[in-house]
Amino acid sequence: MSQIIVFTDLDDTLIQTRRKLPDNASFSLGATDKEGLPLSFMTKSQATMLQVFSQSGAIIIPVTGRNTSALDRVAYAFKHYRVVSHGALVLQKNxxxxxxxxxxxxxxxEAWKALMFSCNKEILSLIKDYQLNARSRVITDHDIDVYVSVKGEPDALSFIRDRNTHGKHFTHHENGHNYALxxxxxxxxKAVEHINQIxxxxxxxxxxxLGDSLSDLEFMTSCQFAMFPQHSQIKCSLSDV
Ligand SMILES: [Mg+2]
Structure with missing residues (x-):
């Protein structure tokens, strides 16, 4: 049998917050918040899928927007390479x-650091001036500035996206209450292809x-097969099918 490698997004693919759990689903802990309290959960079917991959000897590699400290709060212990911060960093087993x-x-x-902080500053001004229900910050990982994260109501995020003059310099991840530049x-x-090469x-x-967001499709389509959850941004984009 061939070696199996599974590249998988985490949030809304393998785990989700309580309000996104399907009705009547059995679930276990998926991840905690910074205070160590339960925040995200894994349904029985998600856990079974992971178990099937694991029992077949698959190398399971998370490909997540979480930075390293947020990944460390996920209950499943990934043992191989890890892709964190939307692909900004590739971590080894150690x-x-x-x-x-x-x-x-x-x-x-260094070149992008200044641009990220200028972008964040402009977004914070928009939030303040228009009293938007959102917050913005530059995410760091291993002391490296990796991306700008904006969280808030979808209407506020659309408003910011349309008016933020720095936005044109970045690629975008936008799904629900999350917007990342x-x-x-x-x-x-690029991170997945790097691991494929190594x-x-x-x-x-x-x-x-495996992934749920439209922004995941790039890495998913560089794999031989791609899977997405029934309730996902990708599925919604196929609503006419
Ligand atoms: Mg996701």
Whole structure:
């Protein structure tokens, strides 16, 4: 049998907050908040899927917007490479940043730092001036500025997206109450392809991508097979099918 590699998004793919749990679903803890309290949950079907992959010897690699400390609050213990902060960083098994990944992207960190903080400043002004129900901050991971995260009501996020003059410099992740402005090195697709290269994965391996957001499609479609949840932004985009 071929080696199986599963690249999987986490939030709204393998875990979700309580309000997004399907009615009557059995569930277990998925992740805690910063205070250690339960915040996200894994349904029985999600846990079964992970178990099936695990029992088949699959290498399961998270590909998440969470930074490292937020990933550490996820209940499932990922044991191999990890892609964090929307692909800005690739972590090795020992938790350190993959040096080969740093070779590819580190020279961009300083150049984008100023732009991210200017962008965040402009968004904070918009929030204040228009009294929007949102908050914005630059996310750091391993002491590196990785992306601008805006959270809030979808209407507020649309307002910000349409008026933020810095937005044109970034790629965007937008789903529900989350809006992220990503520098070019924060790319789940590039991070997945980097790991494929390191693990020397090719046509004889089974490579599966899982995600829920339209922004996940880039990395999912670089896998041989792609899966998405029934209730997901990707599914909604296919509503006419
Ligand atoms: Mg997601």
């Amino acid at each position: 938790g350190e940043i993959c040096p080969l990944w740093l070779d590819k992207v580190a020279d961009q960190f 990503l520098p070019p090195y924060a790319s789940k697709k 693990l020397d994965l090719g046509v004889d391996h089974l490579i599966i991508g």
